[in-house]
Amino acid sequence: KGRAYRGEITQRTWQQEYMAEFLDDAGAVFRKVRTAIDPQLPHEGPQEGRDYFVGCDWGKYNDLTWFVVVRAPKGAEDPVAVVHVDRMVEIDYTLQRARLQALCDHWKPLAVLAESNAMGDPIIEELVRQGLPVDPWTASNPSNKAAAEYLALLFETERIKMPDDPMLLDQLLSYEARRLPSGLLKYAAPEGLHDDGVDALKLAALCTQTGDLEVIS
Numbered sequence: 001k002g003r004a005y006r007g008e009i010t011q012r013t014w015q016q017e018y019m020a021e022f023l024d025d026a027g028a029v030f031r032k033v034r035t036a037i038d039p040q041l042p043h044e045g046p047q048e049g050r051d052y053f054v055g056c057d058w059g060k061y062n063d064l065t066w067f068v069v070v071r072a073p074k075g076a077e078d079p080v081a082v083v084h085v086d087r088m089v090e091i092d093y094t095l096q097r098a099r100l101q102a103l104c105d106h107w108k109p110l111a112v113l114a115e116s117n118a119m120g121d122p123i124i125e126e127l128v129r130q131g132l133p134v135d136p137w138t139a140s141n142p143s144n145k146a147a148a149e150y151l152a153l154l155f156e157t158e159r160i161k162m163p164d165d166p167m168l169l170d171q172l173l174s175y176e177a178r179r180l181p182s183g184l185l186k187y188a189a190p191e192g193l194h195d196d197g198v199d200a201l202k203l204a205a206l207c208t209q210t211g212d213l214e215v216i217s
Contacts, residue, residue: 004130009114020184029148030155033172042083042164043135045106050074052083052107055204056100056114056134057196058123064089065096069107073159080154080208082162082201093123097130104132113137113203137203141186147202148175148187150209160205168197 018060046052051072059065069084086103104112114124116136127134154160155172162168163201174196177185189195 022044028173029175029177030152030172032158033169035158036155036160036162037164037169038081038161039164041081041161042085046108047071050140052109053204053207054100054103054107054109054112055200055202055207056112057199057203058093058115058118058120059064059089059196063194063196064094065091066197067100067103068197068200069103069109070201070204071209072110079158080160082160082165082168082204085163085165085168085197086168093119097123097127100127101130101132109133111135111207112144113207115139115199137206139199141180141184144202145185145187147206148177148198150204151198151205154205162201168201171195171197172201175179 005042051074053070053072055066055068055070057063057066064087067084067086068082071081071083073080084103084107088099088100093097100112110133112127112132112134114120114127114134114136116124117139120136124134151160165213170188171194174190175187175195176190176195177187180186189198
């Protein structure tokens with residue numbers, strides 16, 4: 001992938017991986033989250049000439065299913081914008097697919113990036129048969145780390161805006177990096193808390209990074 005430059009990674013990653021500094025792994029991964037809150041979001045609906053993407057994280061009983069819609073930047077000074085958040089719990093997958101279909105009919109996203117682990121694969125297969133532009137994303141420690149650090153970079157460089165959504169805000173603020181016995185970092189919610197909204201946002205944000213979804217899946 002080539003050399004990493006300071007402006008392309010977060011302060012935390014730079015200190016740990018390039019300056020060889022030891023940092024306490026507990027604590028927030030995402031900085032300047034409250035700075036990203038925009039009271040004008042979400043706006044009324046899709047805007048002509050703008051590109052939209054959707055991130056999906058599936059759940060049914062213990063976890064919520066989240067659909068997060070983001071508006072892609074249009075120029076260097078334009079931030080990624082979270083324009084719609086939908087979540088549901090204890091809803092049959094048939095209804096979840098119908099809700100995603102309705103969401104796509106409204107926002108007409110260029111792509112939907114959905115977690116394919118566990119129950120994700122059969123849901124995605126059915127959505128593709130329905131004609132939705134869904135691409136699978138396989139969660140692993142490396143792929144999750146890359147997604148979390150890209151989202152963290154958007155927050156740190158103030159290149160993302162989001163509505164004042166208390167549930168999503170709480171998940172972002174509690175999200176942490178933990179050191180595994182192997183020495184690798186694992187990005188996730190603290191034990192007993194949830195990160196399904198963060199996961200959906202990470203996937204939506206990844207879509208704005210590159211049009212080549214094979215690179216990020």
